[in-house]
Amino acid sequence: MSYVTYSAETLERACRDMFEKFGFSATEAAQITDVLLLADLYGVKSHGTQRLVRYHKSIGKGCVKVDAKPQIVFETPVSAVIDANAAMGQLTSIYAMNLAIEKARKVGMAFVTVRNSNHYGIAGYYTKMACDQGMMAMCVTNSESIMVHTNSKQAILGSNPIAFAMPAKPYPFWFDAATTVVPKGKLEVYHKADKPLGENWGTDENGEACRDAKRVLACIDSKKGVGGILPVGGIREESGSHKGYGFSMICELLCAITSGGATSNHHVRKPGQSAGTCHAFIVIDPKIFGDTQEIEAHLSAFLQELRDAKRADENVPIYTHGEKEALAMQYHKEHGIEVDISTVAEMINICNDLGLDSREYFGDVDISNAKETTYEIKGMEQ
Amino acid sequence: MSYVTYSAETLERACRDMFEKFGFSATEAAQITDVLLLADLYGVKSHGTQRLVRYHKSIGKGCVKVDAKPQIVFETPVSAVIDANAAMGQLTSIYAMNLAIEKARKVGMAFVTVRNSNHYGIAGYYTKMACDQGMMAMCVTNSESIMVHTNSKQAILGSNPIAFAMPAKPYPFWFDAATTVVPKGKLEVYHKADKPLGENWGTDENGEACRDAKRVLACIDSKKGVGGILPVGGIREESGSHKGYGFSMICELLCAITSGGATSNHHVRKPGQSAGTCHAFIVIDPKIFGDTQEIEAHLSAFLQELRDAKRADENVPIYTHGEKEALAMQYHKEHGIEVDISTVAEMINICNDLGLDSREYFGDVDISNAKETTYEIKGMEQ
Numbered sequence: 001m002s003y004v005t006y007s008a009e010t011l012e013r014a015c016r017d018m019f020e021k022f023g024f025s026a027t028e029a030a031q032i033t034d035v036l037l038l039a040d041l042y043g044v045k046s047h048g049t050q051r052l053v054r055y056h057k058s059i060g061k062g063c064v065k066v067d068a069k070p071q072i073v074f075e076t077p078v079s080a081v082i083d084a085n086a087a088m089g090q091l092t093s094i095y096a097m098n099l100a101i102e103k104a105r106k107v108g109m110a111f112v113t114v115r116n117s118n119h120y121g122i123a124g125y126y127t128k129m130a131c132d133q134g135m136m137a138m139c140v141t142n143s144e145s146i147m148v149h150t151n152s153k154q155a156i157l158g159s160n161p162i163a164f165a166m167p168a169k170p171y172p173f174w175f176d177a178a179t180t181v182v183p184k185g186k187l188e189v190y191h192k193a194d195k196p197l198g199e200n201w202g203t204d205e206n207g208e209a210c211r212d213a214k215r216v217l218a219c220i221d222s223k224k225g226v227g228g229i230l231p232v233g234g235i236r237e238e239s240g241s242h243k244g245y246g247f248s249m250i251c252e253l254l255c256a257i258t259s260g261g262a263t264s265n266h267h268v269r270k271p272g273q274s275a276g277t278c279h280a281f282i283v284i285d286p287k288i289f290g291d292t293q294e295i296e297a298h299l300s301a302f303l304q305e306l307r308d309a310k311r312a313d314e315n316v317p318i319y320t321h322g323e324k325e326a327l328a329m330q331y332h333k334e335h336g337i338e339v340d341i342s343t344v345a346e347m348i349n350i351c352n353d354l355g356l357d358s359r360e361y362f363g364d365v366d367i368s369n370a371k372e373t374t375y376e377i378k379g380m381e382q
Numbered sequence: 383m384s385y386v387t388y389s390a391e392t393l394e395r396a397c398r399d400m401f402e403k404f405g406f407s408a409t410e411a412a413q414i415t416d417v418l419l420l421a422d423l424y425g426v427k428s429h430g431t432q433r434l435v436r437y438h439k440s441i442g443k444g445c446v447k448v449d450a451k452p453q454i455v456f457e458t459p460v461s462a463v464i465d466a467n468a469a470m471g472q473l474t475s476i477y478a479m480n481l482a483i484e485k486a487r488k489v490g491m492a493f494v495t496v497r498n499s500n501h502y503g504i505a506g507y508y509t510k511m512a513c514d515q516g517m518m519a520m521c522v523t524n525s526e527s528i529m530v531h532t533n534s535k536q537a538i539l540g541s542n543p544i545a546f547a548m549p550a551k552p553y554p555f556w557f558d559a560a561t562t563v564v565p566k567g568k569l570e571v572y573h574k575a576d577k578p579l580g581e582n583w584g585t586d587e588n589g590e591a592c593r594d595a596k597r598v599l600a601c602i603d604s605k606k607g608v609g610g611i612l613p614v615g616g617i618r619e620e621s622g623s624h625k626g627y628g629f630s631m632i633c634e635l636l637c638a639i640t641s642g643g644a645t646s647n648h649h650v651r652k653p654g655q656s657a658g659t660c661h662a663f664i665v666i667d668p669k670i671f672g673d674t675q676e677i678e679a680h681l682s683a684f685l686q687e688l689r690d691a692k693r694a695d696e697n698v699p700i701y702t703h704g705e706k707e708a709l710a711m712q713y714h715k716e717h718g719i720e721v722d723i724s725t726v727a728e729m730i731n732i733c734n735d736l737g738l739d740s741r742e743y744f745g746d747v748d749i750s751n752a753k754e755t756t757y758e759i760k761g762m763e764q
Contacts, residue, residue: 207694312589
């Protein structure tokens with residue numbers, strides 16, 4: 001695959017202009033862009049500009065409603081239940097996380113839960129918001145049904161990522177991971193490269209472990225509900241399958257059950273309707289445990305001990321969570337962000353569709369090698 | 383291995399009498415017994431009466447201080463930091479969880495964190511306490527260093543179990559799992575049976591995956607700090623090693639960092655000192671999200687959908703977390719609890735040591751097949 005390198009500023013300007021053309025205010029466009037750009041800066045390509053084509057379609061089909069505003073439907077000093085009303089996931093989530101931070105600052109801890117939302121990008125964006133303000137935070141979401149739980153051949157649970165962050169020096173602890181062994185995007189990469197999947201990554205339509213990427217992806221995309229990706233821990237309890245299944249369940253409980261929203265198996269894919277995605281934002285102010293500087297120093301020292309541990313292979317560094325991302329951000333700010341040619345082509349198409357001059361952002365670039373966008377909102381009735 | 387079956391009542395009476403003889407009050411002895419017995423009733427043998435021998439030694443060496451009382455050292459309406467003062471882990475934890483429940487009932491959610499404690503038995507006992515009162519709860523602990531984190535050959539993190547519970551019918555959601563692939567006890571079972579370990583369960587002293595139970599156990603027991611058990615997700619990031627490592631980190635942050643206590647790598651094993659174990663108890667009253675009956679009904683329906691999913695193998699049922707334990711409890715209450723002959727021998731020895739007549743509980747039982755207790759507090763200086 002070929003790549004073009006753009007500065008973060010260029011991508012930011014392009015994204016902002018696109019989202020403004022979609023109908024969002026300048027502030028809203030900047031907020032959505034910030035979430036996407038953090039993913040690209042952190043090197044989490046699957047959740048960066050690569051996703052623009054999906055948002056373009058979701059907005060076009062009315063699944064994401066540009067004018068909708070999230071609404072508090074139940075509230076206490078430590079909590080809120082928000083109905084996103086099919087608004088953009090990122091806007092709803094920034095609103096929800098800000099509310100959780102504000103409540104936690106007053107009361108010490110807070111829990112804001114959201115229903116009827118849409119894809120919100122990288123979960124760790126929101127925990128970073130809180131962490132940047134000195135808070136501990138946890139954030140979860142559900143998603144399309146993709147995980148086959150232990151002994152099941154039916155995919156009911158989502159990939160259900162868990163994000164957790166806490167301030168530390170020189171890097172915060174910043175964890176963000178799906179509770180499946182791997183995300184769907186990884187299967188797509190292996191499929192393109194004709195590589196066999198890892199053992200215990202996915203199952204076929206009979207519920208048997210399957211290393212054929214094409215077959216597992218066909219299971220997911222057919223929406224027949226059988227076959228999918230395994231929980232972290234694999235297919236058997238012996239290797240901890242029930243643990244990944246349990247962590248994924250905790251996500252559903254924290255976001256869908258608390259909000260009265262749709263569990264992953266009840267998400268919808270119809271024009272004019274939000275996916276039904278649910279999120280949860282939990283914020284804890286470390287001051288409820290005493291001296292916050294001591295707490296941060298304690299964590300920083302512990303993270304250093306982990307990095308300094310004896311290595312299994314001298315040539316492979318030991319990372320703490322969030323360290324790779326902090327290093328990637330530094331690198332990408334300095335050297336720009338590589339965007340694959342297919343994503344560039346998608347962005348050029350979106351510009352054309354919106355009446356923006358793509359050359360202003362992307363220059364004259366040869367996109368003849370770009371693969372056609374194959375993303376479709378599966379099962380969507382016209 | 384041979385077993386003797388005793389009624390729950392008999393084991394309860396024996397445990398209570400032993401703990402009273404250790405010097406605990408009748409109420410305290412009943413509390414500790416209740417934690418141990420729930421493990422046996424749930425079929426989690428590693429955390430039931432099988433552990434009495436360890437508590438006997440810990441008390442004898444002064445690591446657990448019978449007269450110590452946990453003490454609140456910092457408090458807000460939503461939180462408390464408790465110094466256990468080397469008290470029995472179960473007593474400290476029941477006190478801490480009751481405090482968290484009381485605070486959550488008033489404020490909506492609460493976070494109680496504990497340092498300088500000892501082993502507290504089954505983590506899920508405490509989430510069950512809250513769940514039985516209609517609350518959602520999460521509970522974590524750290525433990526001896528046993529987990530080799532991604533790319534490390536040094537064990538720094540503990541097995542660090544995460545427990546989570548929420549009310550539902552006919553069974554609550556009740557999750558309790560170590561963040562290692564398997565607990566140490568499983569390695570011991572495989573060692574006794576001369577079976578090769580699962581792939582990606584443990585590493586040798588060089589940090590390489592190792593299926594030889596004896597060698598991995600030797601790494602752990604030598605306390606040289608190299609080799610150990612892998613995080614759920616195995617040895618490589620490809621299979622999600624960094625995810626299990628991350629979940630284990632979240633435990634350390636929630637209990638050791640918030641309490642200003644010892645992370646697993648700083649636990650001590652010296653006579654007269656507590657292990658330094660830390661715990662955290664987080665309770666959320668579902669009423670902060672609205673109608674608690676609706677929330678419970680929603681969760682109950684979702685759990686049923688998971689159980690009713692299409693099975694990978696028609697003959698293997700699909701469980702939700704806590705279901706097996708509820709069924710095991712019903713069975714054990716009716717049919718009694720099988721105790722292996724070595725544990726019976728250990729209990730008889732403890733009775734003899736404490737001046738109790740073991741026949742009153744265990745009858746005249748042939749213990750000539752019992753294996754001698756090999757458990758020692760490793761690295762303990764006399």
